[in-house]
Amino acid sequence: MTLQNYQFDSIMREYSRRQARGLRIQQEHRQEILSRFPRIGQIDQEIASKSTSCLRDLLQGKRKGTDTLREDISRLSQEKKELLAQGGYPADYLEPAYTCPYCQDTGFIGSSKCSCFQKAEITLLYSQSHINAILDRDTFEAFSLDYYSDTVIHEATGQSERQMARRAYDAARNFVNSFGRSFNNLFLYGDTGVGKTFLSHCIAHELLSQAHCVLYFSSHDLFEQLAGYAFAREQTGGAPEDILDAELLIIDDLGTELTNSFVTSQLFLCVNERLNRSKPTIISTNLSLKDFSSAYSERTFSRIAGNYQMIKLVGKDIRLQKRFAGNHA
16 A cells, blocks of 8 residues: 555654664663673774775785684674673674564665564554544454344335345445455445444454555544634635545544535535545445435535445344343343
């Protein structure tokens, strides 16, 4: 994946802190050792002096002292190790203290990201997704069709609740499987507690674990952030680049916020700009399609209806089913 600039800079600042910490520890170790074994400082000076002398000879075309230098460095290095061992120190006590020995706290091995950098990416993305604590429990493996009836038929579709839930589950899985290879958007709608938010969490969990940049907002939190951004810039339009350019933006429970002209215009801005940038978006709402169009304008609904896969979920409130089952366990 491609991190946003501010995300990449955040990770690299951590590597800079690690490097500074490692250098400080190395200097402290050296001061400690030299206070106990001054001879080690003399050994380092001898190695440096002999190396400089050999390099000078090589530049003058004299190669005679190369083998002697190797022998001298080997002998002096062995003496240093023996002195450290006498003091009860490991042989690498004076070496740089790296958090990651593979990339030596640079984040890269050659031009490739080190495994520690990849882990830092995932950790950062989880922490910035706004649902860090939820993602461990809301996964595709935990999604159950048992909460949906296979006998109650939805009149408009002619399908049972369970068949519609299966369709929604398959759509969510396909969204993840094709992510990055095709441009898709999802619009999940239906009554409260039928699994819309859970499926959004499942998608976020899978894509974040693959180190994709996912931003997750409740509608209230999203518009509060957009309002703060507009207020800070003394303007009524525009949105932060991280919201407009995240690999995936999830807007949950749209319709629960206080809707006004600012909210309507900002929703259209986010939807339209992300479509123009080919950035996938998932929206969930408890509103019917008719009520959604009335609340956010036909223009916004038209953009969504023409570019999103519309998925309806029906059934009894799963939260209430779980609570009822718990009370009668």
